[in-house]
Amino acid sequence: MVEPGAGATNSSGPIRPEHLRPVALSALADEFGLVLDGADAEVTGATLRAQDAGAGYLFAALPGDRTHGARYAGQASTAGAVAVLTDAAGLDLIRAAPGLESVPVLVHDRPRSVLGEVSARIYGDPSSKFTLIGITGTSGKTTTAYLTEAALRAAGRVVGLLGTVEIRVDGTVVPSSLTTPEAPDLQRMFAVMLERGVDTVVMEVSSHALELGRVDGCRFAVGGFTNLSQDHLDYHHTMDAYFAAKARLFRADSSTRAQRAVVCVDDAWGVKMAAVAGTSVTTVSTTGAADWSVVGTVRTEPGSQTVLAATPEGSEVELTVPLPGAYNVANALLAVALSAAAGVNVGTAVTGLARVAVPGRLEKVERGQDFLAVVDYAHKPAAVEAVLATLAAQTPGRIAVVLGAGGDRDTEKRPLMGAAAARGADLVIVTDDNPRSERPEDIRTAVLAGARAVADARGEIREIGDRREAIAAAVDWAQAGDVVLVAGKGHEKGQEIDGVKYPFDDRSVLGELLDARVVDDAVDARPALRVLLVDPQAGIDEARRAVRELVALAADTGVGSAHRGGESARRTWVIAGEFADADGRDENARCVDHDGLGRQIVRLAVDQVIAVGEDLRTVRALHQGAVMEGSWGDEAVLVASPAAAVDHLRTRPAESPKPGDLVLLAGGELGETLLAYWREDAGLPVEVLTR
Numbered sequence: 049m050v051e052p053g054a055g056a057t058n059s060s061g062p063i064r065p066e067h068l069r070p071v072a073l074s075a076l077a078d079e080f081g082l083v084l085d086g087a088d089a090e091v092t093g094a095t096l097r098a099q100d101a102g103a104g105y106l107f108a109a110l111p112g113d114r115t116h117g118a119r120y121a122g123q124a125s126t127a128g129a130v131a132v133l134t135d136a137a138g139l140d141l142i143r144a145a146p147g148l149e150s151v152p153v154l155v156h157d158r159p160r161s162v163l164g165e166v167s168a169r170i171y172g173d174p175s176s177k178f179t180l181i182g183i184t185g186t187s188g189k190t191t192t193a194y195l196t197e198a199a200l201r202a203a204g205r206v207v208g209l210l211g212t213v214e215i216r217v218d219g220t221v222v223p224s225s226l227t228t229p230e231a232p233d234l235q236r237m238f239a240v241m242l243e244r245g246v247d248t249v250v251m252e253v254s255s256h257a258l259e260l261g262r263v264d265g266c267r268f269a270v271g272g273f274t275n276l277s278q279d280h281l282d283y284h285h286t287m288d289a290y291f292a293a294k295a296r297l298f299r300a301d302s303s304t305r306a307q308r309a310v311v312c313v314d315d316a317w318g319v320k321m322a323a324v325a326g327t328s329v330t331t332v333s334t335t336g337a338a339d340w341s342v343v344g345t346v347r348t349e350p351g352s353q354t355v356l357a358a359t360p361e362g363s364e365v366e367l368t369v370p371l372p373g374a375y376n377v378a379n380a381l382l383a384v385a386l387s388a389a390a391g392v393n394v395g396t397a398v399t400g401l402a403r404v405a406v407p408g409r410l411e412k413v414e415r416g417q418d419f420l421a422v423v424d425y426a427h428k429p430a431a432v433e434a435v436l437a438t439l440a441a442q443t444p445g446r447i448a449v450v451l452g453a454g455g456d457r458d459t460e461k462r463p464l465m466g467a468a469a470a471r472g473a474d475l476v477i478v479t480d481d482n483p484r485s486e487r488p489e490d491i492r493t494a495v496l497a498g499a500r501a502v503a504d505a506r507g508e509i510r511e512i513g514d515r516r517e518a519i520a521a522a523v524d525w526a527q528a529g530d531v532v533l534v535a536g537k538g539h540e541k542g543q544e545i546d547g548v549k550y551p552f553d554d555r556s557v558l559g560e561l562l563d564a565r566v567v568d569d570a571v572d573a574r575p576a577l578r579v580l581l582v583d584p585q586a587g588i589d590e591a592r593r594a595v596r597e598l599v600a601l602a603a604d605t606g607v608g609s610a611h612r613g614g615e616s617a618r619r620t621w622v623i624a625g626e627f628a629d630a631d632g633r634d635e636n637a638r639c640v641d642h643d644g645l646g647r648q649i650v651r652l653a654v655d656q657v658i659a660v661g662e663d664l665r666t667v668r669a670l671h672q673g674a675v676m677e678g679s680w681g682d683e684a685v686l687v688a689s690p691a692a693a694v695d696h697l698r699t700r701p702a703e704s705p706k707p708g709d710l711v712l713l714a715g716g717e718l719g720e721t722l723l724a725y726w727r728e729d730a731g732l733p734v735e736v737l738t739r
Contacts, residue, residue: 062100063222065239068092070104071170073131073152079169080162085139086152089130094167094232103128106154106170108163108232109138118142125151133159133166164231164264174238175267178208178246179390182253182263182306184294185274187431188379189252191371192274194406195383196250202400203392208241208249210234213407213539217244231262248390255293263304270389271297271306271325272382275375276317277430291317298325310385312378313338330360332385334378340385342377351412357381359394367398371410373438408538410435413555415562417569418528419445423554425538427454427481429464432535436472445529446507448475448522451536452515453495455486455544462491463498470499473533474507475525479518481536482544488513515543516557523561534558575618575708576735577726584714585628588641591714592648595622598712599652601737607710608655619655621705623693623722624714626666639669646673646684656703658685660693660718690721697725707732 070090077084092104098120101107107124109117109132118138121129122145131152132142139155142148156162168175181196183189193211200207201219209216210229215237216222222240229237241249253271257263276291296302298309298321309325312318312332322329331338339360346354346366354368355377369380380401387397405411413421420443426435432451439447449469453462469476478495480488492511499509512518522532534554537543543552580601582594598620602608607618627645629638646669649657657674661667667686674684687693697704705711705726713719726732 062233062236063240064093064102064236065171065243067243068170068172068239073106073154076166076169077154080166081156082133082162082166083155084152085155086131086150089152091131091170093236094133094163094170095124095129095236096163096230096232098124098127098129101125101127101129103130105129106166107132108159109134109142110160110163111135111137116141121145121148121151133163135159160261161264164235164261164266166265167232167235168265170232171235171239172242173265173267174235174242175249175265177242178238179248179269180267181248181250181270181272181386181390182266182268182297183251183272183274183382183386184253184255184258184297185272185312186277186428187426187434188274188375188382189254190425191376191406191409192272192379192383192386193250193252194404195380195401196272196386198404199383199387199392199397199400200248200250200390203387203396205248205392206245208238208246209251210237210249211252217241217246229262231264234262235265253297255290258296258304259293266304268297268304268306270308270310270386272386273298273309273311273318273321274379274382275312275315275430276321277315277428291320295321295324298329300326308389310382310389312382314378330385330389332378332382334374334381340381342381353377357384359388363394365394365398368402370402370404371406372442373410373434375434375438376410408540408555410438411538411555413558413562415559416566417526417562419526419530419532421523421526421532421534421558421562423534423538423558425536426451427465427536427538429461429468432465433468433472435533435535436469439531439533440472443529443531445527445531446474447472447531447533448477448525449473449533449535450477450479450515450518450522451495451534452479452481453491453536454482455484455488455491457484459494462494463501466495466498466500467502469535470502470505470509472506475522476505476507476509477518477522478509478511479515480513480543480545481515482540483546484544485546488545515552515554516561519554519558520561523558523565532558574733576733577705577707578710578735578737579723580710580712580737581715581719582624582712584625584716584718587629588627588638588645591624591627591645594712595645595649595652595654598622598710599654602710605710607708608653618708618710619705620653621656621658621709621711622649622654623658623660623711623718624670625660625716625718626664627714635665638666642666642670643673646670646675647677650674650678654712656683656685658687658693658696660687660690660714662686662688690718693718694721694725694729697722698729704730705732 070092074088091106094106095101096108101124107129118134118141121132121142133154139153183192197207197209206218214221309329311322314335332340334342341358343356343358352370357367384397408425411423424435426432476499478492526532537554541553542549602620608620659667659671671686687696726734
């Protein structure tokens with residue numbers, strides 16, 4: 049046994065197994081019908097990416113649409129690769145490149161067709177040494193994989209998980225940038241998992257992985273099929289071709305055929321797939337007869353459901369699914385059947401499902417808002433329709449959906465997605481998904497056309513290209529009891545636009561907007577600062593009447609005497625300057641009147657007074673009367689002007705009116721200045737009361 053030169057990981061490359069037995073190029077040539085050009089050598093790893101090559105690697109240089117991988121053989125050699133797998137054209141390119149004249153090359157007419165098996169051989173055929181469960185289908189692969197992982201771990205299995213969301217070993221995420229692993233990456237990861245004690249691996253298997261040979265060399269013990277609906281027709285062109293790609297996991301003459309098949313037969317494609325699988329198949333259904341079937345619903349709770357399921361042995365078991373929606377019952381029943389096919393006790397498997405959370409699949413985002421907000425990966429017409437139906441069944445409120453369609457992908461499904469959204473939601477906001485190299489507005493136009501063509505569309509249809517703004521519009525639209533669904537990207541953490549992937553996570557963005565909404569709602573929900581205005585030209589008698597009105601209103605509404613009720617109590621205020629005198633009395637008489645007003649304010653238990661106009665004897669008398677009557681000290685304040693009153697309040701927020709307080713305010717310049725400050729600067733909700 050030897051260790052590869054890069055050890056467990058390359059400093060800048062992918063994770064690698066620590067120990068591998070070297071494989072001779074001549075042995076690979078003999079086993080897989082390859083021609084060895086050059087001297088024999090030993091390899092301890094394989095890669096399709098020149099930048100990921102390490103010491104002892106075989107670099108697979110495949111022909112491509114735009115260039116040939118052999119053009120990167122020099123880069124791979126510099127990184128440590130000791131040999132190349134390619135075709136005849138690749139061999140010519142390599143031999144013509146400086147410094148590569150003597151590099152050993154394995155040649156095959158179709159190198160991709162043997163890459164999976166060659167990679168498995170180099171990495172010690174790891175999938176033959178654990179139980180490998182592959183799950184294929186259009187929708188539900190990720191959810192079923194997580195449910196199956198949970199069931200297996202409940203039985204004490206050490207489980208590896210490979211999916212579109214992440215790679216995990218025994219519940220711990222393994223750093224990886226791979227979402228659809230190529231054959232060498234997949235076999236390398238299998239070898240790492242094996243070294244870490246994994247005995248069972250659950251893997252999502254896409255139609256591309258089956259069609260392009262990425263899972264060649266995998267020894268599937270169990271294969272699962274969820275369903276089939278329109279997707280990836282940009283690649284497969286027809287539904288029959290799409291089905292045929294999926295069928296490689298079950299067909300008798302396929303090199304990737306699983307030893308045992310578990311197929312959901314809830315749709316016609318499932319029935320057809322069960323027929324393809326033949327005698328090795330176990331069927332699952334939530335709607336009809338099957339080996340595993342749903343007998344009835346036991347109970348439904350927010351976010352979960354419990355059904356009674358019949359097993360192949362004739363027994364019945366209660367199955368609690370920690371996710372809403374009939375399709376998730378199908379996913380859960382399939383997961384239990386897959387686990388049973390892998391040798392797990394049914395009761396143990398059922399117990400393991402109870403607390404599963406699947407990233408980006410009807411994932412709730414909760415920030416204290418009074419409506420439901422969820423993110424889901426639904427990016428196909430049938431999936432959009434199913435998710436909206438599920439949400440409609442569990443909420444009496446309205447539904448808003450934010451969705452778009454991916455660029456450089458199946459164009460036919462775009463109007464179908466728009467139509468599904470329009471039929472199921474009260475507000476459809478069409479936005480950008482991952483435009484990739486396409487013009488975003490062209491994609492939106494196709495989705496909008498489908499939505500607007502629905503004669504019985506439930507509600508409003510909008511177009512907002514910027515995804516964050518679109519989500520914000522839905523959040524702003526929602527009311528108590530409604531639902532906001534952000535569909536299409538689910539767990540993804542980037543948005544690809546014109547070849548650049550920008551950071552964007554629907555869950556994070558939705559959470560941020562909900563946080564802002566909750567704060568805004570809290571601000572809007574604050575009790576207003578209530579203000580009684582009194583005209584200073586109306587005279588001192590009118591001022592006295594206004595003070596009595598203030599106190600009466602305070603008593604009726606539980607406001608006042610905060611100096612006896614603690615910091616949280618609501619307070620009463622008088623903020624006034626000089627009041628006019630219609631009778632023409634002299635200044636001394638007017639000072640006596642203002643002194644009496646100040647004393648009245650205190651006797652009636654108004655909490656605080658601010659006298660404005662310290663250069664006026666009358667205003668100083670108002671302030672002095674309040675101080676002398678109650679010995680308030682700092683609670684009776686004298687300031688020079690309306691501007692000084694604002695400065696006083698701004699610099700002493702603890703001594704300023706707050707939402708819920710009641711203020712008697714003299715009008716004129718003073719009233720205008722303070723109302724503007726409270727509303728525009730302090731940001732307080734203000735209600736001016738009519739006297």
